[in-house]
Amino acid sequence: MSELGKLKPDEFALENLNSGHLCLELASDMSWDRFPYFVNEFLNRFNAILEKQTDAVDIRIWEIVIEGERIRCVFEDFPIMLSLESDTDNGDQILKRIKEELEPI
DSSP states (O other), rough: OOOOGGGGGGGGGEEEOSSEEEEEEEEOOOOTTTTTHHHHHHHHHOOEEEEEEEEEEEEEEOOOETTTTEEEEEEEEEEEEEEEESSSHHHHHHHHHHHHTTOOO
């Protein structure tokens, strides 16, 4: 099964960040090793480009570009969480569309 196919739509949640923009929480059962496979599938599915990879001891923040908007794909090791974060109004709209598109998986 693909990494996108392992997502559970009942875990999806759009949350507001302190910046006022959106965060789309996707999964609480991702792993450090599976994260790159998830990102690769995500890039292919949404015709996105990986711009930057930042890995620390307990977090991975990979910046991707979708429809010209920079979105952060974040994996936190504790508590385990996979999410997408936006910094712009257009990015917020993209996250809403991604949530709608992924829900039927």
